Amino acid sequence: MRELFQRFGGWLASFFLILVAIWLVGMVLAPNLMTLDYALRPNLPPARIGGPEDSYSLANFAYLANEAVHRTIFFKTVWASALVTLTTFVVCYPIAFWMAQRATRAQLSIALMALIVPFFVNEVLRTLGWYIILAYRGPLNAVLLGLGIIERPVRWQGDLGVLAGMVYAYILFMLLPIYNAIESLEKAQIEAARDLGAPVWRIHWRVVIPHAKAGIATGCVFTFMLAAGSYVAPALLGSPGSRWFTEIIYNWFFEGGDWNRGAAYALVLLALCLLVVLVTLRIFRVNLADVAK
Amino acid sequence: MSGADRIFRALFVFYLAGFAFYLFAPLVIMSAASFNESRFPTVIPWQGTTLDWFRAMWADRAMWEALWTSAVVAFFVVVISIPAGTAAALVLTTLHARARSFAYALMVSPLLTPGVVIGIATLILWRQVGVGGGLLLIVIAQASFIICYVMLMVVARLQRFDRTQEEAALGLGASRFMVFRRVLLPFLRPALLASAGLAVLQSFENYNTTLFVRGFETPLTVFIATKVRTGLTPAVNALALIMIAVTVIGAVAYELARRRRLRDNRAADLPH
Numbered sequence: 001m002r003e004l005f006q007r008f009g010g011w012l013a014s015f016f017l018i019l020v021a022i023w024l025v026g027m028v029l030a031p032n033l034m035t036l037d038y039a040l041r042p043n044l045p046p047a048r049i050g051g052p053e054d055s056y057s058l059a060n061f062a063y064l065a066n067e068a069v070h071r072t073i074f075f076k077t078v079w080a081s082a083l084v085t086l087t088t089f090v091v092c093y094p095i096a097f098w099m100a101q102r103a104t105r106a107q108l109s110i111a112l113m114a115l116i117v118p119f120f121v122n123e124v125l126r127t128l129g130w131y132i133i134l135a136y137r138g139p140l141n142a143v144l145l146g147l148g149i150i151e152r153p154v155r156w157q158g159d160l161g162v163l164a165g166m167v168y169a170y171i172l173f174m175l176l177p178i179y180n181a182i183e184s185l186e187k188a189q190i191e192a193a194r195d196l197g198a199p200v201w202r203i204h205w206r207v208v209i210p211h212a213k214a215g216i217a218t219g220c221v222f223t224f225m226l227a228a229g230s231y232v233a234p235a236l237l238g239s240p241g242s243r244w245f246t247e248i249i250y251n252w253f254f255e256g257g258d259w260n261r262g263a264a265y266a267l268v269l270l271a272l273c274l275l276v277v278l279v280t281l282r283i284f285r286v287n288l289a290d291v292a293k
Numbered sequence: 294m295s296g297a298d299r300i301f302r303a304l305f306v307f308y309l310a311g312f313a314f315y316l317f318a319p320l321v322i323m324s325a326a327s328f329n330e331s332r333f334p335t336v337i338p339w340q341g342t343t344l345d346w347f348r349a350m351w352a353d354r355a356m357w358e359a360l361w362t363s364a365v366v367a368f369f370v371v372v373i374s375i376p377a378g379t380a381a382a383l384v385l386t387t388l389h390a391r392a393r394s395f396a397y398a399l400m401v402s403p404l405l406t407p408g409v410v411i412g413i414a415t416l417i418l419w420r421q422v423g424v425g426g427g428l429l430l431i432v433i434a435q436a437s438f439i440i441c442y443v444m445l446m447v448v449a450r451l452q453r454f455d456r457t458q459e460e461a462a463l464g465l466g467a468s469r470f471m472v473f474r475r476v477l478l479p480f481l482r483p484a485l486l487a488s489a490g491l492a493v494l495q496s497f498e499n500y501n502t503t504l505f506v507r508g509f510e511t512p513l514t515v516f517i518a519t520k521v522r523t524g525l526t527p528a529v530n531a532l533a534l535i536m537i538a539v540t541v542i543g544a545v546a547y548e549l550a551r552r553r554r555l556r557d558n559r560a561a562d563l564p565h
Contacts, residue, residue: 001387001388001392003387004383004384004387007387007459007469008383008469008470008473009468009469009470011470012469012470012473015380016380016383016384017380017384019376019377019380019381020377020380020381020384022377023377023381023437023440024381024399024400027415027433027436027437027440028399028402028403028437029399030418031411031414031415031417031418031437032410032414034414034417034418034421035410035413035414035417035418038417091312094305094308095309095312098305098309112548113545113548114313114316114317115316116544116548117540117541117544117545118316118317118320120494120540120541120543120544121320121536121537121540121541122497122498122514122517122536122540123498123500123514124498124500124514124517124518125323125517125533125536125537126319126320128323128517128521128529128530128533129318129319129320129322129323129533130319131521131525132319132322132323132326132334132335132530133318133319133322135333135335137333137335138335138337139322139335139336139337142337143337168315168316168319171316200301221405225405225407226407228407229407229408229409229410229501230501231408231409231500231501231504232500232501232518235518235522236518236521236522246407246409246501249409249413250409250504250505253413253416253505259417259420262413263413263417266409266410266413266414267410269407269409269410270406270407270410273405273406273407274405277405
C-alpha cells in the first residue's frame with residue numbers, strides 16, 4: 001500500500017484505491033452479502049417487513065431441500081454439468097494434443113483461427129444455430145432420414161440438445177488451457193517413453209496428462225461453472241423435461257414473485273460452483289493464479 | 294510407419310474433420326437459412342433464394358432499438374471498466390505476498406461466479422435504494438465482472454514493464470502524475486485498447502447477467518432469444534449473419550494484429 005502512494009503520489013493513489021473499493025465493495029461484496037440477507041429472510045408484503053415475522057431463518061434453503069421437483073432439478077443440473085464437462089474434455093483432448101505436439105506451424109495457425117473465430121460469435125447466436133439444426137423438421141433429421149439411419153424424425157430438443165449445445169459453447173474454455181499446458185511438454189519426453197516401449201495410452205496416462213493437469217483442471221473448472229450457470233442452452237434447446245436449475249431461479253424472480261427464495265437458490269448455485277472450483281484445485285494441486293489467465 | 298500407426302492416423306484425420314464440421318455446421322446452416330424463402334429458418338427444403346429477410350430485418354424498428362440499447366450499455370461498460378480495471382491491476386501489483394494473493398482471489402471471484410448470480414445480486418442490492426432493473430443496473434452488473442478481464446490484461450502487460458523508466462523520468466524532474474501519464478499509460482496502451490475491445494464484445498454478447506437486471510430494456514441478445522421463443526423468422530438469421538460477419542472480421546483483424554505484434558516483439562527481443 002505504501003508503495004502505491006510512493007509510486008503514484010497521493011492524489012493518483014487515492015483515486016485508484018477509491019475506484020478499486022467501489023468495485024470490490026460496492027459491486028462484488030455488497031451485492032452478495034445483500035443476497036445472503038435476502039435468502040435468510042421470509043418473503044413478506046412491504047407492510048410487514050421489519051415486523052416480528054421478519055427474522056433470520058434457513059427456511060428458504062430448507063424449502064429447496066424438501067421440494068422434490070426442485071431438488072431433483074438441482075442434482076440433475078449438477079450431474080448434467082459434470083457430463084458436459086467430461087464430454088467436452090474427451091472431445092477436446094485429442095485436438096489439444098495434436099495442436100500442441102504434432103501440428104506444423106501452418107496447421108496450428110489455421111487451427112487456432114478456426115477455433116477462435118466461432119467463439120467470438122455470441123452465445124445466443126451459437127445456440128440459435130443448434131436450435132435450427134436440431135429442429136423437428138430441421139436438417140439433422142432430414143439427413144438422418146435420407147441416409148436411412150432413423151425411420152421417423154427424432155425430437156432432439158431436451159437432454160441431448162442441451163448437451164450438444166453446451167459442449168459446443170464451451171469447447172474453447174476447455175481446449176485453450178489444455179493446449180497451453182501440453183505445449184510446454186518437451187517432445188523428447190514423449191519420445192523417451194515411446195523408445196522405452198510404452199504404448200500410446202500409457203504415454204498419455206503417465207506423461208502427457210500429469211504434465212497437463214493444471215490446464216485440465218482449469219478447463220474443467222470453467223466448463224463446469226459455465227454449464228451449471230447456463231441459461232441460454234437449456235432455455236432454447238431444452239424441453240420441459242430437461243429444465244435447468246437456473247430456470248427455476250429465474251421463475252422465482254419473475255414468475256413466482258418470491259425473491260427471498262430465489263436468492264437462496266442462487267446462493268446454492270454459487271456455493272456449488274465455488275465448492276467445485278476449490279475441490280478441483282485442491283485435487284489437482286493448482287493455484288488460483290494459474291486458473292484465471 | 295506401421296499398419297497400426299496408419300490406421301490410427303486415418304482415424305485421427307477423420308476425427309479432425311468431424312470436429313471441424315461440428316464447429317462450423319451451426320454457423321453455416323444458420324447463415325444459409327437467412328437466404329431461404331421458408332418462413333421458418335431452415336435449409337431443407339430450400340424454397341428459393343431471397344434477400345427479403347434482410348429487408349425485413351432492416352425494417353424492424355425493435356431490432357434497431359435493441360442494437361442501440363446494447364451500444365449504449367457497451368459504451369458505459371467500457372467507460373467504467375477500463376479505469377477501474379487498470380486501477381485494480383496497479384493496486385494489485387504494488388501489494389505484497391499475503392495481501393496480494395487475498396486481493397487477487399477477491400478480484401477474480403466474479404469470473405468464477407455464475408452470470409445469473411451476478412445479475413441477481415446486483416438486482417437485490419439496488420432494490421434497497423429503490424432502483425429497479427434497467428440501463429443503469431445492466432451497466433453495473435456487466436462492469437462488475439468485465440473489470441476482471443481488464444485487470445488481468447493490464448496485469449499481464451505490467452509484468453513486462455521496466456520500472457527504471459519511471460525512475461529515470463522522476464530523476465529528470467517529472468511529477469508523479471506526469472510519469473504516470475507520459476510513461477506508464479503509453480506503455481499500457483495496447484493492453485487498454487485490447488481490453489476495451491474485449492469489454493465491448495463481452496458486453497454485447499452477455500445474456501445471463503443482463504437477463505436479470507434488464508427491467509424493461511431489451512438489449513440485442515435478449516431481443517434474439519425472445520424472438521426464438523415467440524416467433525422465429527429468418528430475419529433473425531439475417532441479423533445473425535451480419536453479426537457473425539462483423540465479429541469474424543473483427544476476430545481475424547485482432548488475431549492478425551496480435552501476431553504481428555508478437556513478431557515485432559520477438560524481433561525487438563533479439564540481442565541488442
